[in-house]
Amino acid sequence: MNRPAKFLQVLALALTLALLSAKDDLATRQQQSKANADSAARQRASNIHRQAVSLLNIFENKLGVRVDDIRSRQLSEQDLDLLLQLQSFVKAAGWYEQYSRPGNNGDGAFSNSSRILLRSARRVEQGMETAPQDRRFSAAWSGIEDNLSQIDVDNSFSVR
Numbered sequence: 398m399n400r401p402a403k404f405l406q407v408l409a410l411a412l413t414l415a416l417l418s419a420k421d422d423l424a425t426r427q428q429q430s431k432a433n434a435d436s437a438a439r440q441r442a443s444n445i446h447r448q449a450v451s452l453l454n455i456f457e458n459k460l461g462v463r464v465d466d467i468r469s470r471q472l473s474e475q476d477l478d479l480l481l482q483l484q485s486f487v488k489a490a491g492w493y494e495q496y497s498r499p500g501n502n503g504d505g506a507f508s509n510s511s512r513i514l515l516r517s518a519r520r521v522e523q524g525m526e527t528a529p530q531d532r533r534f535s536a537a538w539s540g541i542e543d544n545l546s547q548i549d550v551d552n553s554f555s556v557r
């Protein structure tokens with residue numbers, strides 16, 4: 398074999414190895430990016446659930462009742478409705494957090510819980526339109542809204 402042909406073979410092999418290495422690097426970066434996104438989604442789910450529990454406690458304290466025992470006070474229909482919507486929102490946030498954990502029932506279950514959570518949040522907002530709130534409650538809800546706005550129902554997470 399002559400020298401130019403040998404050189405071309407070595408060059409072709411070097412280019413092939415470089416392309417394979419670049420492809421592996423890209424795949425590794427994509428996996429790392431996906432892992433980071435999944436971790437962020439899990440953290441967001443945990444934050445939403447924690448914030449939802451806190452919001453329910455704020456509202457219960459404002460009303461002077463607990464969601465499981467409302468007998469101690471006469472409450473308006475609007476306050477009762479919002480209390481019920483908040484309790485449902487806490488449950489939806491808990492489900493969302495559970496499905497965000499690795500090893501659960503897959504993307505479909507997570508997407509379903511995302512949609513349920515967002516619908517529940519809309520019902521809370523509707524209840525807020527008629528039931529009076531204080532600044533502390535409004536500030537807590539605003540923090541939840543920030544996290545909810547980052548949910549991409551179809552693409553935010555993949556359960557492994």
